[in-house]
Amino acid sequence: MTSSARPLLNRRLAEFGTTIFAEMSALALQTGSINLGQGFPDTDGPDEVREAAVRALRDGHGNQYPPGPGIPELRGAVAAHQRRRYGLSYDPDREVLVTAGATEAIAASLLALLEPGDEVIAFEPYYDSYAACIAMAGGTRVPVTLRPDDDGFRLNLDELRDAVTDRTRLLLINSPHNPTGTVLTREELTAIAELAVERDLLVVTDEVYEHLVFDDAEHLPLATFPGMRERTVTIGSAGKSFSFTGWKVGWVTGAPDLVAAVRSAKQFLTYVASGPFQYAVAEALRLPDSYFADFRADMLAKRDLLAGGLEQAGFKVFRPAGTYFITTDIRPLGESDGFTFCRALPERCGVVAIPNAVFYDHREQGAPFVRFAFCKRTGVLEEAASRLKTLAA
Ligand SMILES: *Cc1c(COP(=O)(O)O)cnc(C)c1O
Numbered sequence: 087m088t089s090s091a092r093p094l095l096n097r098r099l100a101e102f103g104t105t106i107f108a109e110m111s112a113l114a115l116q117t118g119s120i121n122l123g124q125g126f127p128d129t130d131g132p133d134e135v136r137e138a139a140v141r142a143l144r145d146g147h148g149n150q151y152p153p154g155p156g157i158p159e160l161r162g163a164v165a166a167h168q169r170r171r172y173g174l175s176y177d178p179d180r181e182v183l184v185t186a187g188a189t190e191a192i193a194a195s196l197l198a199l200l201e202p203g204d205e206v207i208a209f210e211p212y213y214d215s216y217a218a219c220i221a222m223a224g225g226t227r228v229p230v231t232l233r234p235d236d237d238g239f240r241l242n243l244d245e246l247r248d249a250v251t252d253r254t255r256l257l258l259i260n261s262p263h264n265p266t267g268t269v270l271t272r273e274e275l276t277a278i279a280e281l282a283v284e285r286d287l288l289v290v291t292d293e294v295y296e297h298l299v300f301d302d303a304e305h306l307p308l309a310t311f312p313g314m315r316e317r318t319v320t321i322g323s324a325g326k327s328f329s330f331t332g333w334k335v336g337w338v339t340g341a342p343d344l345v346a347a348v349r350s351a352k353q354f355l356t357y358v359a360s361g362p363f364q365y366a367v368a369e370a371l372r373l374p375d376s377y378f379a380d381f382r383a384d385m386l387a388k389r390d391l392l393a394g395g396l397e398q399a400g401f402k403v404f405r406p407a408g409t410y411f412i413t414t415d416i417r418p419l420g421e422s423d424g425f426t427f428c429r430a431l432p433e434r435c436g437v438v439a440i441p442n443a444v445f446y447d448h449r450e451q452g453a454p455f456v457r458f459a460f461c462k463r464t465g466v467l468e469e470a471a472s473r474l475k476t477l478a479a
Pocket residue numbers: 186187188189190213260264292294322323324325326331334335336
């Protein structure tokens with residue numbers, strides 16, 4: 087402690103003091119609950135990818151500082167992946183940057199591209215690090231609320247257009263979207279791209295769930311739309327695409343000037359990270375299409391298992407078109423406040439979930455919504471579904 091009365095945590099970060107995830111995970115432990123709060127898989131990704139990491143470690147690949155932009159093998163694999171899947175071509179030397187997970191990619195992008203006072207438009211509810219990173223960069227966040235209809239949470243394009251001012255520097259887009267599971271359509275992405283071009287905005291697009299889209303939904307990278315390649319920073323994550331969230335390997339693709347700017351910030355954050363894992367992820371990105379198809383099919387089955395259980399328990403379920411998460415409405419259960427509900431849920435039936443209100447500036451908009459993660463083993467989801475069913479009784 088210091089003797090001054092001044093708070094230790096600076097004003098920019100004061101509102102982000104503690105996260106709900108810590109509170110809810112502690113509650114899960116205390117009560118022996120199934121933790122469907124935090125979004126990480128409870129099984130590891132492909133054996134051959136894990137073995138590639140072991141091999142890299144043993145062979146002395148990446149045990150010392152890897153090159154600042156990432157190892158050439160991984161930058162080449164990222165570029166090949168973007169070309170193979172989306173027809174986007176990036177120069178591995180000037181247009182690809184490896185980061186310490188998507189988290190660092192987001193932080194470095196915002197720290198690099200924002201001046202204090204710049205406005206950043208982001209969808210609300212938003213991934214929790216967006217608000218903190220905008221604040222660290224001295225920017226001002228301008229939320230545009232995704233609003234629920236029967237199908238799910240949708241973007242209102244008029245509200246998005248109205249949110250742009252002369253101070254807007256950047257659109258921070260996330261599709262597939264955490265926590266709602268919304269996947270932006272071709273029409274929505276076209277409108278976003280037109281707006282960005284018309285108002286000369288930069289775009290940072292968080293596409294970490296690019297491989298987790300379900301049913302008829304299709305992931306269309308924003309960088310493929312007209313006028314977007316030169317103004318868009320695209321972010322990916324090996325944690326999410328290969329189920330190794332602890333490895334913290336992510337990447338950025340974009341035009342050379344954008345990537346150079348992001349690299350300037352990134353070099354003073356971690357400088358480099360995850361040496362041996364970079365070799366393994368380079369192999370993972372070259373896995374055949376069947377890996378990605380099986381991954382998606384597995385997660386789709388898990389989504390349907392948990393969605394069915396939640397419906398039987400009495401929740402209104404917004405069946406997600408992508409991601410690890412299901413957002414529910416608790417009002418059919420006679421509840422209205424997600425915080426109260428989530429704090430009581432472990433005692434009531436031994437399951438932990440997250441109140442979506444934490445992802446909102448306008449907390450009242452998110453009050454009745456609660457998020458459950460389905461990236462868990464089938465047996466765990468079955469047990470959670472059977473516990474949740476006691477709510478309906
Ligand atoms: C998990 C997640 C991230 C962070 O990814 P890491 O690679 O683990 O840092 C970023 N954005 C969204 C939307 C996420 O859900």
